[in-house]
Amino acid sequence: MSTILVPQSERPPAAAGTGARKLTERAFRVRESGIVVVLVVFVAVTTAVQHRFLNTTNIQFILTNTTVFALLALGETMVVISRNYDLSVGSVLGLSAYLSASLFGQHHGMPIVVVFLAGLGIGLACGMLNGIMVAAGRVPSLVVTLATLYIFRGIDILIVGGKEVVANSLPGSFLNIGKATVLGIPDLAIAIAVVIAIGAYYLRSFRSGRELYAMGSNPDAARLAGIPVGRRVFVAFAVSGAIAGVAGVLWAAQYGTIDSTAGTGYELQVVSAVVVGGVAIFGGSGSAVGAALGALLLNTISSALYVLGISPFWDQSIWGFLLILAITLDQLISVRLTAALRLKGGRRG
């Protein structure tokens, strides 16, 4: 019996695979920490100029305001990572907000849980509709969700007419959801942070979550590799819709008055938050935590401008500018990352 020595060049490249993964993980962390750094700098500068900024009420206000967008950002992240877009989230939110909140007016003593489930259901239905069309019809999601943005909003307008749900028709316990705090931190913010942590864990550690990245990175390769692309896309849209539905109920709880314009224009803000948060516009990379941080950053900036006495009219320009800055940064990082990954792969042999 002779031992067969495997030549150096043919030994399986064990280190390279994990090396590449470590590099990309590091890039994610760098991107996320980048947002945190910008956030901290912003808060520091604003507080230096205006001490009011960092008081408890204001922080609670910012956190509560961010919850809806952070939630929407989570759903949108799943979709964008797989190289799709869900532009209908604003319309779904509006539809869900009105329909679920009006339940209170129709049936006295309606338990809040039921209202949340109703919102979830409405969002899920809308999301599944999107999902079927994109997955089965092989139609670009940009077009499909653009169409459903119109259709869902139109349905909302037809249902709502000129009416609106007013705050007095809603039970106090519902309206207080946004205000309850524990140790000074709004309950809502904690709950949403937990949800985002779950979402982030799913995307990183579950096979189906990671497959979303594969689909966004190279759809054809993913299909050939045996990933059930259609099913994953369907689920991603269904989840995004369900999340938008729940976000609608939360929106109703925070604002109290809902008419047919609820949620108009949110889709672009959500996509911006997601892109600022590091999710590549063509999919394949990004993290849920980053997207949530992006939503937090944009909201913090709005609040900071207000506190600094800068007219809120500057809001949009600034987030537009930030978006462009973010994608420029991402482009530079991805170019460097690709080059570095190629080097690591080359070292194998």
Place this chain on the structure above:
Amino acid sequence: MLRWETGLALVVVVIGIAGASVSSQFFTSNNFFNLGLSNGEIAIMTLPMTLIVISGEIDLSVASTLGMSSALLGYLWGRHWPMIGIFVLIAVVGLAAGAINGLLVTRLGLPSLAVTIGTLALYRGIATILLGPNTISNFPAAYTNLGVNAVPFTGNDITYSTAIFIVLAIVFGVILHATPFGRSIFAMGASSEAAQFAGIRVKRIKTILFMVSGLVCALAGVLWTFRLNTAVQDNGLGLELDVVAIVLLAGVSIFGGKGSIVGIVLGVLAFAGIQNALFLTNFNQEAAGIVTGGLLLLSVFGRNAASFSQRLRARLPAGRPRRGRPGTAAGLPPASTPP
């Protein structure tokens, strides 16, 4: 490509019949005039958008450029600038806005979807900064008439915006379909790399397209402001979706490389026709989006159905008897007889 336009023409005819049956006012010249009024600016904006989408990009900042130009118009007029000076500056700003888009996309290599979402916010923000909560509504009649009157010598049918659309449609149509420049746009959309290697100056052309879009949208902003005699920061809010919807409806592929100006004209007619028919029946105008959305879906599923049936036909077994050359199935060469 002719197939799509024929289908769309049929749709337009159907809409026309439906509109006429729903309201006796549909085919009156007065109604056609109103149609031109309410959709003129959108129609004008679809023309440069078509070229951009065919080249493989997209420009979502069109409505914000319209808004920014409208705000600039109001702002400068409020400061008593002469109108000619204002027009020149608006044209320059429009070109600059487009140039920014173009440079970010071509020089920095950023995806146009993301860039134009950013400039959508940026330009709308600039409009908001310029005007704040103010509304300027004291434009002289000589100009506001351009917005609401008919072009002289054409009877009472054609608004200035309609006339401008017709002229621009012819110009863009000729450029797109009958010049090497236009052909290179198709080439870029089909494959940017191949076009580059074929010697087409992809970056320069795309930048030009974006600049033209900026200029045309600035023009649309002026028309919009005069028509409503109002300059306010949210002029044109959300119009980009209507423009993209019409462009997709017209058969322009979102992936680039396919489309036609004839399709755009038909698309504009279809879109305007539906809005108009709904308006005449007192259907809730705001909910007319359902119809636009439905049409959009039909347009993409219809396209898929067409290619689906083609794929199906190609799979037919070769042995099935066909008229003409025996032994040939769709797309397959005739079987050679063995020696």
